[in-house]
Amino acid sequence: MGFGKYDPQRVEGKWQQNWNESRCFEVEADEAKPKFYVLEMFPYPSGKIHMGHVRNYSIADVVARYKRMRGMNVLHPMGWDAFGLPAENAAIKNKTHPAAWTYQNIKDMRAQLKRLGYSYDWRRELATCRPEYYKWEQRFFLQMLEKGLAYRKNSPVNWCESCKTVLANEQVEEGRCWRCDSEVEQKQLEQWFFKITAYAEELIEDLKLLEGGWPDRVLTMQQNWIGKSIGAELTFQVKGRDLGITVFTTRPDTLCGATFMSLAAEHPLVEQLIAGYDKADQVRAFCRDVANMDRIKRGADDLEKEGVFTGAYCINPLTGREMPIHVANFVLMGYGTGAVMAVPAHDQRDFEFARKYALPMQVVIQPKDAVLDPASMTEAYSAPGVLVNSGRFDGMPNEEAKKAIVEHLGASGLGKPTVNYRLRDWGISRQRFWGAPIPVVHCPSCGLVPVPEKDLPVRLPEDAQVREDGRSPLPLLDSFVNVACPKCGAKARRETDTFDTFMESSWYFLRYTSARNEDAPFDPAALKYWTPVDLYIGGIEHAILHLLYSRFFVKVLRDLGYTDQAEPFKNLLTQGMVLKDGSKMSKSKGNVVDPNSMIGKYGADATRLFILFASPPEKDLEWSDAGIEGAFRFLNRVWRLAEDLSDAGALKAVPPCAPVSALGGEPAGPVKDLRRKEHDTARRVTRDMENKFQFNTAIAALMELVNEMYAAKDVLKDAPGGPEALSSALATVLVLLSPVTPHLCEELWANMGQKGQLATTPWPEHDPSALVKDEIELVVQVNGKVRGRLNVAADADQEAVRQFAMTHENVLRHLEGKSIKKLIVVPGKLVNVVAG
Template identity: 50%
Template sequence: MGRDEYQFAEIEKKWQARWEELRLFEAREEDPRPKCYVLCMYPYPSGVLHMGHVINYTIGDVIVRYKLLRGFKVLSPMGWDSFGLPAENAAIRTGVHPHEFTERNIARMTTQMTRAGWGYDWDREVATSHPDYYRWTQWFFLKFLEKGLAFKKKAPVNWCPSCQTVLANEQVKEGCCERCGTQVEQKDMDQWFFKMSAYAQRLLDNHAKLEAGWPESVIKLQKEWIGRSEGARIFFKVAETGDEIPVFTTRPDTLWGVTFLSLAPEHPLVEKLVRGTEHEARVMEAVREMRAAGTSEKELAEREKVGVFTGFHVINPVNGEQVPLWVANFALMTYGTGAVMSVPAHDQRDFEFARKYDIPIRVVIEPEGQELDPDTMEEAYTEPGTMTASGPFTGRKNTEAMRDIIAWLSEHRLGEAEINYKLRDWLISRQRYWGAPIPVVYCDTCGIVPVPEEDLPVLLPTDVQFVEGAGNPLATSASFVNTTCPKCGGPARRETDTMDTFVDSSWYFLRYCDPHNGDRCFGDEAVRHWMPVDQYIGGIEHATMHLIYARFFTMVLHDLGLVDFDEPFTRLFCQGMVCKTAYYCQTHKYIPEDQVTGGHREGDAIVGGTCALCGGPVTSEMTKISKSKLNIVDPDAMMDRFGADTVRLYMLSDAPPDRMQIWSENGINGAWRTVNRLWSLVVSNLGALSAMDEQVPGDLDDTGREIRRRTHQAITKVTSAIEGGFQFNTAIARCNELLNLVRSSEGRIHPAVLRETLETVLKIVSPIIPHMAEELWERMGHRESIFTSGWPEADPAVAAEEQIEIPVQVNGKVRSRLHVAPDVAREELERMALADERVQRFIGDKRVVKVIVVPGRLINVAVK
């Protein structure tokens, strides 16, 4: 009893303290080892660790420890994305100041993280809500402003008139405010932007640099998000007023088929045109209806396509024809010019709209040898074809004529070639308290005046009221708002918008390199030393937003001469989400598993159960672990029951880490058993081990040679499983195989071989179950941490097979097996195969057509 028991709580605490003493995760520039910067996306300090963090940070920690074993000095920092809405909502709800709320959560989560055994250089901790951090966020804003990359423009926001506040898309539910149910309005507000669109092409081009280290799917998603499209800008004019309406189109070849033009509801021309006309009331009412929903793109996508005729017409520049001008909710102010030319014959959406509103359809592209009739067409014709009724281009193939059409348009000054991007400028203004204040003041005489650098940080005031329905709390602080103009000394007002938290997270990886620098955002030397990040790890949900913002920000910093690279993350890994069965009852919606009664288990799900509250039937689904689906797993409780090592092992042992992980009680039990079996195998054999320096004898028996062979093969396999895409599940399987073999040969293994094998296993599992590996390593007589002992190296001579089994197929079906030395020649293999009695039987009286010999793999005899 006692010492030989696996007492994980004690062991884990002991080694966490030891690592701290050893400063195992301290990263020093003067350390001569090569550097490796391993970074996990920092968390919002919600106060509790969830399973998403556990998988993310466990993967990160395994890589950190693996790199340590491989002889790198590893930079492994951790910090807090500590600005954001939840703290402010909590303040409104409970009266606790966001700062206090945040600090409390940070303290709680730090404890949980340490307990999980994740190793960080805590001296480098940053929190974006601390003034010594946001001072530099503000400083970057000033640099962007100087460069003309920060600017103000009007943009529509979701506005709740009752809360007097701007809502995030997430807070808008079916067009209404989530909190009070009031109908949300679209309101145009003056907002700060970063000119990210100017970097669209570069963000696209630079993907070439990332192809080697980023998942292909993320690059694809970003390409789609940036959305480059080539086409033309074409100048239409309003027939009645002469106002010019430029339109972007990717299909200038269909220009002769335009039968109407549509403006976005928020297009400024709409109001200008109809004001004071007979159409005003009708059109503006329709516009108001179209704008009555939220600004979320999803909402825009799912709503029905509607429009209203403005009463005006536009002139098609290529043929002088007048076509009606509409306002339509499918025209987006945020893309292109906010105006769309519509060709119902060759665009499905336009086709449906035209049929709905009885707008003419004109065919200008026809398929080979076929005539299209606008009256009987059932869908738009979008394939390539021959142009008809298209002026000088009639008779040409549309795909081939495209370039000439654009040249012709610009020659006649009717249009010009244009490239458009879906990527928009980055709206950074937030009408919130808990964020970095945008460092500008408004002066009646001088206008917008940046706060001088030496006056940074612009601190968040404390005399603020957090009251529901009062709008931005920051605007309630008189001491904050009222200031003097830095230029003229006259009275001025401070900007009360704060910055999007994505601005904070666009440079935190740089601050980690030099976190205590009080004079600069970071030192050149430190950043040159550690950056770029060698391995970044985080959720796929950040594929577009965060990862594009951070790339853009880094490019700007590069252009400002602040860093000498323009891509921050060399390699990226995205882990899968953690899922678990959730249960749903018609009346009580999602219910926790312990509220399901009866039924039977089918795998991890209870099938045919009933709701404990109402007796109604319960259905199950496998879905992402979340509070709202009541299927959460508390990592802390799991670590209480099984210890951190078991939880870590389980997270990695079942599926490849980039796939969905399924949390099951059976699964964690299996990991628990695995960990215990390793423990008892080592502990029970401690007495049988040889002295630490005893050599493996030269004349080893079969068992010894076999065990050594498998051990050295395991090293190779585990190493390549980790290097080739973090396949920890197969790495763990290889260790299990080896341990199973050792167990079945127990008592017959030479002590020196046993030591070699157990030490090897401990090393290769140490990144995954570090506490147990350290403890057993120590009990085997080692004085130094296993993480300073180096990664094992396989000896090819030891790993080489003495005899191999080669399957012999006849017509692709295995009929026999040959046992041969690995270097038997091709001819000899063929001879042996054909001579084989079983093979002979299956050849029978058929004719051997061909014999395929893959040395070392298999033989296939093709017969007819």
């Protein structure tokens, strides 16, 4: 009786219903079992799953299914990063409400994910826009506020006019908004911040804990973003004023070469320095222009250096030189102190600035093999050397001088060793509607008043009408804004900024461990059992934003007593992009491949198979219509193989990698050859699954086994032990392939008469004795050139191999007229006859 034509729609629907009814992917903490927490970065509910999602989630699902079959207690959840600009902007564009837009998209995308057969524990599903989720992050905020880790201040911020909101530094990419690509401008606004800088040292030190588990590229990106610099803080007194300017420098050894001072346009001392200066208005105008420049451009090496004199001077603490103070466009307030001691002979930016404005240069470090002259220098000298023109420090190697100069200045309180970081505090205020409200009240009498924890959540009024220009309706919504002060009861105003959406994504992976807990954000026992995440999968584009914020958040929650973990993700896999015609898929390029159409035509299994076979997970994948057609043909080939065996009466319910006893005795000949190939395939696939999840080579090994089964089936179906060997090999194919194409494998497993679901079937172990060959093939060379091949007994000793090699007809022909000088045997590989 045949199986009928392979129909992926029927087969996949059947088994998705089966898994749902049996609840086989639902898990609870179980101290008796080893756990494995695999997680992919959750999606924005944009309305459609794209091929990048399919790749990400298919990788994770293979891992989850594989680890489950290896006997591990696997947590594999899914949820929705539902707040933020993408959903709000899309809703405005489609003339609907963000809530309606988001919840409908969640419904549609959930159906798509279920159609792909992913093994999620759907009981743990969460959406970050629901009050039962964000009330806990409001609590975290209040606790951070109490600890001084959350604060509000007036600050220059990155403003996206298109999105009508502030952006964190990490959300500005080359001067443009990370979401809409509009140019970012600078504004002064009262904003809420998280003091991520308080954890800068730990964030950079703990990168060592992630070595081997995270890609080196991501570790380097985070290290550079945090930007630890070891140097010194030096104080320069302003001439004739009771003012001091503090600078941070990594080069205190060049202090004697400092000839002027450069300040950022936003430096708070500028107004005091220009007081009474007849060109003060020109300085103010310059400062306004520079403050509105893009920060990335201001920090670029190729920026045209410009500045303006403030009319004030400061005193070099080591030389006593009067140094003119300038405001310069390349100095940033966000790094160091916003003031730079300019050493033009030894810093290229200062060199360019000094040449442009005819400012003095002083060489203080000479290389060993040359004498530098400021008048003839064409660029700054920044390499090591020996100090000159530096008084008591002359002749000292510059590295040694760094410490000596700081110690000397320390005695008079004008210098101290300092560590500086590039990392700035995380701005969490957003002036948009679709986000979690910040739980603070502004009272005329009491000032900033936290909302009492008992009154959480502060609910976002989802019935508020959004505005077409993107501005938040909350400031105009009296029912939301007007509130009694929790402290004094007087009329007060609720905070109308909402949280940055990265707030929600910085802890969602912890909430999955007890997603339905109504009394606490986490169940302590479940959190301790499941975390950290064992494998986290997502794109490299999140290396700075999400991954850095998540690391910070976990450390804060540890210090608040919620967890004992210092890092959220033990291992990180950054999957490559899915390309079409060499470019990332996008609507604008017209190269998008719709997963729904692929599933409708070929099925979920074929779609999964192609996307996992076409490239290793960490590499980019080029979409190929021929490739997915090939994947579909292979699945049909497996289907027909099972059907042929069934029709021939050769399909038996034997286990995968069956023991010799199940084959009716010690196999020989073709039966033994197939068994060897089967067990070698099990060995290879297991190795590739364990070793960085090389699914493509694992699938290739299974294709080889299927090919060998086709070649041997006509001979083996009637041979003693043959049907059992074929059935064992087919069972092995189905078990090993099932994490990749679970629906087809479940169907054929059941058709074989096997018991239970493949989803919960143990992973097979190969038998090393099955891999032993009776004979091995050796290459025979004459003077290093291959002249033949021969099969010898696997246990033949070297002398027997030598003698057998000398009987090979082609070898003897190439030895005519020559004498044998040496005969070299490389066991198991080759024989080389050296003759002359």
